[in-house]
Amino acid sequence: MKSLGIPVYPEKFNINTALHEAAQLQDGTAGVRVAGRILGLRSFSKLIFVTLSDIEGSLQLLLNKETLGEEAFKQFDKWVDIGDFIGAEGNMFTTKTMEKTLRIQHYVFLGKALRTLPDKWHGLTSVETRYRQRYLDLIMTKETQARLLARAKMVSAIRNFLExxxxxxxxxxxxQHTSSGAIAKPFRTYHNALDTELNLRIAPETYLKRLIVGGYAKVFEFAKCFRNEGISPQHLQEFTMVEGYAAYWSYEETMQFMREMVLNILQRTFHTTTIHMNGLAVDFASEWEIVSFRDLIMKDTGIDIDLYPDVQDLYEETRSRNISVDHAEAESLGRGNFIDLLYKKTCRAKLIKPTFIIQHPIDLSPLARANDQNPLIVDRFQLVVNGAEIINAYSELVDPLEQRRRLEAQALLRSNGDSEAMEMDEDYLTAMEYGMPPISGWGFGIERLLMVFTDCDTIKDCVLFPLTKKI
Incomplete structure (x- = not known):
């Protein structure tokens, strides 16, 4: 093609209509300029039908030898293949099969594909290839296109709602110097110039609260977070957390706000509040159940966690009931982490419809405010849908002396072998000592939310480029 003087990789092409928008134009609309990748070719003696595609849609194009000219028609037929990019200008019409089509008057070659795309009839069947070469998955798999396009729309809806x-x-x-803000194992790295060990953040929480100390009233962040934990269908080691804080709110106001946000996201992203999950149609506009952490565990296991203030006694009770928590370090976990593990293994998967879980044990929530009536629980909620925790929120602990006591207790658990206990964070405690107003905060993962909303089996399908093992 180069030897014939055909520009194989030209600089640009001016389009005036997106592919998915062109399909909505009236017949006779002239001067329509589109561009995209060729995913379909059907050649006849005097006609060539072309399917152009991008992430948002596709459009059928028609090359007519009489309209285009014999030389340009032959050149297209000989040199242009599936996978290549072209730009085209023409007029819209509707074929006898009622398909909107652009009748090409002029086309420009825009890029040659040197590798052959997978067979469109069989698709990209290798899961490993879909993750390692996501660009091929996006080209070939409609479901992947729709899900990851929905992710972009969902992010826009969230940002718009909060602003x-x-x-x-x-x-x-x-x-960060510490791994505070959540209970998780951090990734560690080293800063050469400062000669110091650092962590990749597991959550933005304590820094966002520092901003409340500094005078912000309402803040949020789309935060890349990193947790060095096991691989599962519901967990990523690198994920996007949306976390926010409102001064002067309680967790009850946040519950209502999160419900409004979820409904807003569903309407703006999917144009409905009803989502199909596990074969069930779940209408998020219906009332959401509210249940306490204690009552939920008691219902599913028969164990009243309030009767076991000592973690070893609680561990023995689960064993006596033949309840397996399936965790290698179960015996070394603190009471809060063990209760959380018990809940995840026995209760969470049964919660399909939107459910607020409230009144978590204080052992499980080192940064949450203790309840005024019962100091052994905290003012916290989690929203669980289809067996997945999609939002975590609480009234924040703003008493620096109580916060120090709890972080010291976490540090002791950590020194005794609980690797997921929280680290001491002196800088955050210093910030608290300058005074904090009442605060309520919330956080959720974009990928987890998308996984639930699209009834997806694995969270890897909800990120553009999931981490894979190096070959």
Missing amino acids: TNDFLEVETPVL
């Missing part, structure tokens, strides 16, 4: 409600978007550090 409309006067939340300010901020950015906080990824490299």
